[in-house]
Amino acid sequence: MDPHPLPLQCRIFSHLRLRLLSSRSCERFATSHYHQTVHVPDGFINAPVSVAAGVVAAGAVAVSLRGARRELDERIAPLAGLVAAFIFAVQMLNFPVAAGTSGHLLGGALAAILVGPYTGVLCVSVVLLMQGILFADGGLTALGVNITVMAVVTTVVAYATFRGLVKVLPKKRRSVTVSAFVAAALSVPAAALAFTLVYAIGGTTDVPIGRVLTAMVGVHVLIGLGEAAITAFTVGAVIAVRPDLVYGARGLRQKLQLRVGGELVDAAPEQPQLTPAPSPAGAHRTRTVWLTGLAASLVLAGVVSFYASASPDGLEKVAADKGIDAKVEDHAAADSPLADYSVEGITDGRLSGGLAGVIGVGVTVVAGTGVFWAVRRRSATSDTTPTASPTSV
Numbered sequence: 001m002d003p004h005p006l007p008l009q010c011r012i013f014s015h016l017r018l019r020l021l022s023s024r025s026c027e028r029f030a031t032s033h034y035h036q037t038v039h040v041p042d043g044f045i046n047a048p049v050s051v052a053a054g055v056v057a058a059g060a061v062a063v064s065l066r067g068a069r070r071e072l073d074e075r076i077a078p079l080a081g082l083v084a085a086f087i088f089a090v091q092m093l094n095f096p097v098a099a100g101t102s103g104h105l106l107g108g109a110l111a112a113i114l115v116g117p118y119t120g121v122l123c124v125s126v127v128l129l130m131q132g133i134l135f136a137d138g139g140l141t142a143l144g145v146n147i148t149v150m151a152v153v154t155t156v157v158a159y160a161t162f163r164g165l166v167k168v169l170p171k172k173r174r175s176v177t178v179s180a181f182v183a184a185a186l187s188v189p190a191a192a193l194a195f196t197l198v199y200a201i202g203g204t205t206d207v208p209i210g211r212v213l214t215a216m217v218g219v220h221v222l223i224g225l226g227e228a229a230i231t232a233f234t235v236g237a238v239i240a241v242r243p244d245l246v247y248g249a250r251g252l253r254q255k256l257q258l259r260v261g262g263e264l265v266d267a268a269p270e271q272p273q274l275t276p277a278p279s280p281a282g283a284h285r286t287r288t289v290w291l292t293g294l295a296a297s298l299v300l301a302g303v304v305s306f307y308a309s310a311s312p313d314g315l316e317k318v319a320a321d322k323g324i325d326a327k328v329e330d331h332a333a334a335d336s337p338l339a340d341y342s343v344e345g346i347t348d349g350r351l352s353g354g355l356a357g358v359i360g361v362g363v364t365v366v367a368g369t370g371v372f373w374a375v376r377r378r379s380a381t382s383d384t385t386p387t388a389s390p391t392s393v
Contacts (some may be wrong), residue, residue: 039128039146040195040315042139049202055142060152061125067380068372069117075245077376078286080115081369082293084123086234088112088130088364090299092341092357094309095226101317102309103223108154109162109184113176113248114238117159119372124151126368130360136331136339145198148214151192158187162248176249177236184231188224192216192314204327209384212322219314242289267314294365301357306350 045053072080087107094102107127111120130147131137138146162183169175196216200209235246243249312320319325337344338356346352 013248028170037149039131039138040142041328042141042246042331043204043327044139045145045198046204047141049198050141050144052144052202053142053148053198057125057144057152058146060121060148064118064121064125065375068116068122068375071116071119071247072372072376072379076115076119076247077372078118078290078369079212079245080107080123080372081365081367082290082297083111083115083120084126084368085361085365086275086293086297086300087123088127089297089305089357089361090230091127091131092301092305092308092360094311094313096170096309096311097222097226097314098219100311101219102228102311102313103188103220104313105227105230106150106154106188106192108151109158109180109187109227110234111159112155112159113183113235114246115303116247117155119247120155120159121151122371123368124155126371130364130367133333134336134338134363135341135356135360136333136336137341139329140332145195149191149194149198154187157190158183159248161186161300166252171252173239173243173252173369175248176239176246176252177232180235180248181228181232185228188227189217189220192220195315199324203324205324207322207324212318212324215318215322216314219317223314238289242285245289253286253319254364258278294361297361297365301361302354305357306353 011184085109087105090105091107092104094104097103107124108120111123114120115123125147128138128143128150132140132143162179165179165182166175169179193213193216196213198210199212203209235248239246239249311317331339333339338359341356341360342349342352343355343359346355
């Protein structure tokens with residue numbers, strides 16, 4: 001018997017070849033209890049379809065950059081980078097969904113409801129880019145597939161569902177939370193369906209696609225419930241303290257009622273907005289929300305993620321069971337100092353994984369904030385640029 005066997009998770013990765021971990025990476029993983037989120041790796045999808053998905057993703061990001069100019073006002077812009085960092089942190093928290101299977105947040109629904117659908121696509125795209133480049137999580141040639149499936153599909157499905165529900169439900173804050181739950185729950189199996197369709201067109205192995213579809217959608221329905229709980233809890237928490245910071249709650253109105261003779265009656269036909277206009281005091285509270293969110297993200301990624309489920313996630317499990325991983329390739333960033341969510345050279349697993357999570361949150365919030373401030377600044381510049389008027393001769 002090998003006196004130093006690889007941990008179960010490393011053996012699973014070796015079997016799946018989802019990232020073909022190097023021996024150094026496996027040794028690093030052996031010292032860590034941190035589970036890695038796993039996205040579509042290189043080699044799952046053939047080159048032509050990967051390129052096509054990249055074109056679709058690039059187009060979606062371009063459209064989102066333009067659309068985000070309308071969403072990133074003085075309230076949303078400071079929070080968008082934080083939302084990206086929070087999604088990065090929570091994605092490290094795999095939760096069990098079935099025997100031997102786990103799931104993690106995708107984040108499209110959460111981002112769309114908090115900061116708007118266009119900005120939401122950009123938030124998740126920033127997270128996927130950071131994970132692929134720094135942590136060898138999700139193939140670089142598959143980045144277009146991951147953005148299309150995890151950022152675009154989840155955001156579109158979630159926000160369309162969310163807006164449809166808030167229009168028919170009572171105009172109350174609770175309706176926003178309920179709508180967020182349902183929207184998030186539907187967005188995850190929608191992403192699984194989208195991946196299956198992409199694989200049916202450009203998968204590199206010949207497997208019965210019907211079985212893949214059944215397995216992917218089935219397990220991701222369960223994962224969607226976890227996504228829904230996280231999304232509803234987070235949206236509800238923000239609404240409780242700053243409803244004006246929730247993009248999806250804008251425009252909702254709540255009747256002002258007075259108690260007369262023991263009964264509630266409408267005070268006036270005009271209804272005050274649920275989301276008040278920003279004020280200096282509100283700006284101070286925005287900073288408080290931002291700092292609280294950043295602290296929560298750091299704690300989740302740096303400490304809580306140590307206790308996340310170590311079981312393979314839905315994609316890993318289906319790949320192992322259905323054999324869709326036969327031609328997966330090495331990750332170009334497999335030798336990154338932060339590959340596999342651990343810091344090279346640090347042997348203590350808790351410290352290594354926690355520090356990697358903290359670094360990831362920091363890099364993501366800086367990168368995301370930079371992108372969103374640039375978009376916001378360009379929007380402000382275009383709004384103030386004078387329009388040339390004809391002159392008489």
